[in-house]
Amino acid sequence: MEKSEIIQKIKDSEHQKIKFAIPDIDGILRGKTIHKKKFLDVAEKSIGFCDVVFGWDANDVCYDNVKVTGWHSGYPDAQARIDLSTLRNIPWDNQTPFFLADFSKENEAGLPSCSRNLLKKIKAEADQMGFRSMFSQEFEWFNFLGKPNDLAESGYTKLKPITPGMFGYSLLRPSEYPEYFNEIFDMLAAFDVPLEGMHTETGPGVYEAAILYDDILAAADKAALFKTGVKEIAYRHGIVATFMAKWNDELPGCGGHLHQSLWDKATNQNLFLSDEEGNMNVTMESYLAGVLHCLPEIMPMYVPNINSYKRLREGAWAPTNITWGKDNRTATVRVINGDEKSARLEMRVTGADTNPYLAMGACLASGLYGIKKNLKLNIQETIGNAYEQKESKNLPSNLLEASRIMRDSKIANELFGEAFVDHFINTREWEWREFSKAVTDWEIKRYFEII
Numbered sequence: 001m002e003k004s005e006i007i008q009k010i011k012d013s014e015h016q017k018i019k020f021a022i023p024d025i026d027g028i029l030r031g032k033t034i035h036k037k038k039f040l041d042v043a044e045k046s047i048g049f050c051d052v053v054f055g056w057d058a059n060d061v062c063y064d065n066v067k068v069t070g071w072h073s074g075y076p077d078a079q080a081r082i083d084l085s086t087l088r089n090i091p092w093d094n095q096t097p098f099f100l101a102d103f104s105k106e107n108e109a110g111l112p113s114c115s116r117n118l119l120k121k122i123k124a125e126a127d128q129m130g131f132r133s134m135f136s137q138e139f140e141w142f143n144f145l146g147k148p149n150d151l152a153e154s155g156y157t158k159l160k161p162i163t164p165g166m167f168g169y170s171l172l173r174p175s176e177y178p179e180y181f182n183e184i185f186d187m188l189a190a191f192d193v194p195l196e197g198m199h200t201e202t203g204p205g206v207y208e209a210a211i212l213y214d215d216i217l218a219a220a221d222k223a224a225l226f227k228t229g230v231k232e233i234a235y236r237h238g239i240v241a242t243f244m245a246k247w248n249d250e251l252p253g254c255g256g257h258l259h260q261s262l263w264d265k266a267t268n269q270n271l272f273l274s275d276e277e278g279n280m281n282v283t284m285e286s287y288l289a290g291v292l293h294c295l296p297e298i299m300p301m302y303v304p305n306i307n308s309y310k311r312l313r314e315g316a317w318a319p320t321n322i323t324w325g326k327d328n329r330t331a332t333v334r335v336i337n338g339d340e341k342s343a344r345l346e347m348r349v350t351g352a353d354t355n356p357y358l359a360m361g362a363c364l365a366s367g368l369y370g371i372k373k374n375l376k377l378n379i380q381e382t383i384g385n386a387y388e389q390k391e392s393k394n395l396p397s398n399l400l401e402a403s404r405i406m407r408d409s410k411i412a413n414e415l416f417g418e419a420f421v422d423h424f425i426n427t428r429e430w431e432w433r434e435f436s437k438a439v440t441d442w443e444i445k446r447y448f449e450i451i
Helices: 003-012 036-042 115-128 148-153 178-190 216-235 282-297 356-372 399-407 410-416 418-437 441-447
Strands: 017-023 029-035 047-050 077-090 096-102 131-145 195-200 206-211 239-242 258-264 324-326 333-336 344-347
Touching (some): 017 077, 017 115, 029 216, 115 131, 115 216, 131 216, 131 356, 178 206, 178 216, 216 239, 258 282, 282 344, 282 410, 399 418
Antiparallel strands (some): 131 239, 131 258
């Protein structure tokens, strides 16, 4: 619909309130509910939204090391723009109209800390090069019985998964909570976040869902809305869903793999389609080479949290080194030689805890870098177990190491701009500092009596 049609639709609606949300640097949706009259006043302009959403961490603790906002600026309102094209109604909330927004300005760069705005800029570059960027994210997540207060009061030490045992691809387990399982699939479809498929993964109470692919910005929107939508639907059933990368050291982590392909805008052809012998074309090879070349320099955009790196372990269905292989799930990037509709790359380093806007933007920017630089693959295809490829370069092993590499990276600053890199890396270094102050259960058990 045209903007005028969307505004008229809201004007004619019986709903008196509208919800909208903005993704923060961690991909968490921060939102408001406003009166319909307020929405109609700002729909074609901008709306004030406190810029503290880029000045605090996931637990609302204010950073002391960022420039974009802080006590030094007084945390003023920044001007956000509601993206009218993102209109959808929330099926589990009385069909309340909902929009996404970002801190961008008409004909201006907008806030460098805004991840949705950054992705829009990277997408625009691909558009100018004649490409349609098609993406999708798949998620694994664990489900636990209880309410948020219950889990918090127990210190998250009495977690009970909704089903027991390791039972991947089970038809039996979802039948224990059919209303929950079916509501995720059906209500998200009604929320314009359609799923391609959904099943149990290996592990107690763990599900996996793949979202239908779309243009990269719409795909990132759907990924962010999927995570929030699943959590809200879970609450309706006395369930808490977690997308943290690794909640238990004895169980597999939660992946958030990115599927991607470039299409020629003029011919509407998939440029990642291999020939009859399975050989990649030049565009796909350079894109893949760019993704692998840039990966260690921008790792925090794929693996953003302290906990994220605990998922990257040998034999845990997550990569540990820089590799690629055809239909190889041990490699960092899996090359899928399907038909024209399904031929694609799968980035497997990303976990379910990623900010979809940053992770997808990192992939696309890296791939375009490879195409512009005409990079060739200098890494041999991995056949068999990538964990045994000892000659392959290892990925950074923790957030501090990865953040220091990215801060000093010429590639990172070229791809995303110095202002974004400075802000983003400051937030990651803050995360490391907060972790370094914490006394963990592991330390208590290891040192309390015996040391």
